[in-house]
Amino acid sequence: MFGALYLVDGSADALLEVAREVTPRFEICGRGDLALDLAGLTRLLGHPHALARELRRSAAARGLHVAIAMAGTCTAARLLARHAGRVVTAAAAPIVVAPGAEAAVVAPLPLALVADIEEPSTLAPSNALPHDRTVAPSHDLLSTFRRWGLQTLGDLAALPADAVATRLGTDGLRWHRLAEGRDLRPLRPAVAEERFEQALDLEWPIEGLEPLSFVLSRLLEPLAAHLERRGRGAAVLHLRLHLVTRAVHERSLELPAPMRDARTLRTLLLLDLESHPAPAAIDRVVVAVDPTPARVLQFSLLQRPLPSPEQLSTLTARLTAVMGEGRCGSPMVADSWRPGAFEMKPFSPTPNLQAPTSTSRTPTVALRRFRQPVSARVRTNEGTPVHVAIDRRGLDGGCVERCAGPWRTSGDWWKNDPPVGGGVVGVGSCRAWDRDEWDVTLGDGATYRIHRDRATGAWFVEGIYD
Amino acid sequence: MANHALAPLALLETALRARKLDRTLTTTLPARPSAEAAAATGIARLDEVLRGGLPRGQLSEIVGARSSGRSAVLLQLVAAATRRGEIAALVDTFDQFDVASAAAADVDLTRLLWIRGIGSPPDRAVERALKALNLVLQAGGFGVVTIDLADVPASALRAMPFTTWLRVQRTVEGSDTACVIVGPQPLGRSAGGLTLMLDGRPEYSRPQGSGLRPQTEARGLGPGACLSGVDLAVRVVSPRRQLDDEIRVRADVR
Numbered sequence: 001m002f003g004a005l006y007l008v009d010g011s012a013d014a015l016l017e018v019a020r021e022v023t024p025r026f027e028i029c030g031r032g033d034l035a036l037d038l039a040g041l042t043r044l045l046g047h048p049h050a051l052a053r054e055l056r057r058s059a060a061a062r063g064l065h066v067a068i069a070m071a072g073t074c075t076a077a078r079l080l081a082r083h084a085g086r087v088v089t090a091a092a093a094p095i096v097v098a099p100g101a102e103a104a105v106v107a108p109l110p111l112a113l114v115a116d117i118e119e120p121s122t123l124a125p126s127n128a129l130p131h132d133r134t135v136a137p138s139h140d141l142l143s144t145f146r147r148w149g150l151q152t153l154g155d156l157a158a159l160p161a162d163a164v165a166t167r168l169g170t171d172g173l174r175w176h177r178l179a180e181g182r183d184l185r186p187l188r189p190a191v192a193e194e195r196f197e198q199a200l201d202l203e204w205p206i207e208g209l210e211p212l213s214f215v216l217s218r219l220l221e222p223l224a225a226h227l228e229r230r231g232r233g234a235a236v237l238h239l240r241l242h243l244v245t246r247a248v249h250e251r252s253l254e255l256p257a258p259m260r261d262a263r264t265l266r267t268l269l270l271l272d273l274e275s276h277p278a279p280a281a282i283d284r285v286v287v288a289v290d291p292t293p294a295r296v297l298q299f300s301l302l303q304r305p306l307p308s309p310e311q312l313s314t315l316t317a318r319l320t321a322v323m324g325e326g327r328c329g330s331p332m333v334a335d336s337w338r339p340g341a342f343e344m345k346p347f348s349p350t351p352n353l354q355a356p357t358s359t360s361r362t363p364t365v366a367l368r369r370f371r372q373p374v375s376a377r378v379r380t381n382e383g384t385p386v387h388v389a390i391d392r393r394g395l396d397g398g399c400v401e402r403c404a405g406p407w408r409t410s411g412d413w414w415k416n417d418p419p420v421g422g423g424v425v426g427v428g429s430c431r432a433w434d435r436d437e438w439d440v441t442l443g444d445g446a447t448y449r450i451h452r453d454r455a456t457g458a459w460f461v462e463g464i465y466d
Numbered sequence: 467m468a469n470h471a472l473a474p475l476a477l478l479e480t481a482l483r484a485r486k487l488d489r490t491l492t493t494t495l496p497a498r499p500s501a502e503a504a505a506a507t508g509i510a511r512l513d514e515v516l517r518g519g520l521p522r523g524q525l526s527e528i529v530g531a532r533s534s535g536r537s538a539v540l541l542q543l544v545a546a547a548t549r550r551g552e553i554a555a556l557v558d559t560f561d562q563f564d565v566a567s568a569a570a571a572d573v574d575l576t577r578l579l580w581i582r583g584i585g586s587p588p589d590r591a592v593e594r595a596l597k598a599l600n601l602v603l604q605a606g607g608f609g610v611v612t613i614d615l616a617d618v619p620a621s622a623l624r625a626m627p628f629t630t631w632l633r634v635q636r637t638v639e640g641s642d643t644a645c646v647i648v649g650p651q652p653l654g655r656s657a658g659g660l661t662l663m664l665d666g667r668p669e670y671s672r673p674q675g676s677g678l679r680p681q682t683e684a685r686g687l688g689p690g691a692c693l694s695g696v697d698l699a700v701r702v703v704s705p706r707r708q709l710d711d712e713i714r715v716r717a718d719v720r
Binding site: 304319328342344347349362367368369402441445463464465 | 552576720
């Protein structure tokens with residue numbers, strides 16, 4: 001037995017409460033349009049008429065004007081409820097159809113009702129009033145049927161199904177089945193929004209990460225089990241630490257991939273708290289996650305597996321704790337002419353879908369770049385460097401054996417900042433540069449890239465060719 | 467007479483072979499390791515001599531003076547690993563990695579984990595770099611893991627405990643990772659790894675018809691001169707094999 005509630009006037013949220021009072025299995029077909037699974041409820045609430053009265057009483061108590069219908073199929077119940085909501089007066093009694101009589105009962109209903117329940121997109125937007133909803137009269141099939149002279153569902157149901165399918169295809173067959181009051185698919189119950197949160201009040205305030213580690217394990221393990229039962233993973237992990245000072249220390253971790261391994265989540269939280277510790281003792285711990293559908297992995301027999309996102313997240317967090325924020329990731333070539341410009345992005349390699357290649361190539365000379373150019377004293381002869389003295393311990397200067405240059409480069413001169421000696425390279429630098437670059441090989445065989453800042457005339461070592 | 471004397475020897479050898487007693491620990495090793503057991507460097511001549519590349523599960527070294535081509539060989543190794551679909555990690559002790567050079571060497575940068583060290587003081591920088599190296603090796607899953615110690619002062623190298631590289635070797639053993647140190651001198655001295663000793667000689671040339679090239683005459687060179695590449699001489703030191711030949715490779719400027 002199925003039921004349908006069609007809201008004529010009132011709040012759609014209140015209608016959901018009415019449905020929840022009767023059954024947890026109901027489908028939201030549209031705003032103010034619910035289909036209820038009433039199977040087995042007769043033993044609990046009595047005859048279907050009693051059930052219908054209970055629904056009507058509950059709706060009236062909330063000030064709702066609702067059309068109610070019950071039938072052996074969900075389609076028939078919805079058609080009847082819609083028709084009742086539009087045509088019959090508000091005082092009409094709920095409609096209850098005995099199982100097996102659906103086709104006969106829906107036969108006199110107008111054919112346009114099928115277009116209404118067939119296309120959810122024809123429903124009014126959620127902020128519109130329920131009585132603004134209109135039947136979709138412009139449906140192609142509806143026009144066809146009207147040209148054929150069909151007016152009611154019974155007219156369509158009386159046609160041979162195979163003849164309708166031959167002329168109109170599967171869409172025509174669907175309409176034919178709906179006109180008979182038959183269901184095309186099972187009911188899809190709406191799932192209530194779940195909260196994935198765990199909290200623990202501590203008898204004694206705790207300080208330090210070690211005792212907190214045990215508390216986090218205790219909270220995260222049931223949370224991970226809950227996520228696993230629901231086939232979900234954590235997209236964002238929230239930690240709220242209520243302190244003895246009545247302050248709340250909050251941290252949120254955005255995870256690179258949905259994950260639900262309790263140990264990984266605990267490690268990530270602890271590593272984050274190492275760099276952002278709570279300022280006072282903790283007396284309440286709350287862990288919550290924003291759920292997202294879990295990952296589905298398909299490993300390859302032919303390719304080397306990549307580390308899982310859990311492993312990479314833990315590794316990145318540990319490396320960040322050692323090296324500092326923003327000092328590990330994947331490099332990217334920046335869209336800039338600035339020497340040494342680059343960008344960093346989080347390290348998240350994707351599986352290689354192309355066949356791996358192992359072709360040999362000619363090596364390329366690499367530059368070992370000083371992120372902050374090292375100042376140097378350069379003696380020149382007719383503009384050509386002849387001797388370089390480098391102002392850094394460990395870097396030997398000397399006479400220039402061979403050199404090539406200069407290559408003049410400049411950029412960002414259209415910005416307001418004046419050129420600064422050395423021109424800081426790398427991320428975030430936006431100062432102008434204007435310089436002459438030279439490649440010089442010194443007496444010890446080392447080849448350097450040096451440059452002279454044209455604004456100040458100062459010399460700098462940019463890097464070593466290696 | 468000679469045939470008569472050799473007959474018992476042949477008989478003895480046959481009997482030993484039948485009982486599989488004709489082998490020593492050295493000869494039971496596979497004659498040629500498979501490609502899976504080695505991480506190819508991407509330099510054909512070098513891979514041929516190394517029998518496929520640098521051994522996985524071992525600690526190898528790229529050693530040389532400044533401008534000897536250490537970074538060129540390192541980038542080639544990383545590029546070859548990323549081309550194979552593997553992921554690689556670079557622990558950059560003094561933050562001297564040049565992204566443009568890596569892109570020119572055809573490194574798939576999305577598959578490279580770059581760990582940027584903080585250069586000063588050198589002792590602390592080396593300590594942090596070694597911690598990072600251990601974390602990466604323990605995480606596993608990387609085809610090539612490299613640590614760049616090329617510009618570490620000799621005093622800082624001397625201050626490192628001698629067990630450091632033994633521990634690294636223990637961590638990497640049995641894994642599919644080829645761990646590589648880039649340094650000014652041999653440090654690891656692993657029994658299973660290889661050491662590539664490099665020496666480089668810069669080459670200057672004068673490209674024809676290049677309007678963007680130098681405007682003035684350089685020292686000892688004519689107008690239009692530029693650094694065109696480095697001639698690398700690679701000597702392979704292996705505790706298991708004697709390799710006397712020097713391999714000559716050229717690295718181009720791109």
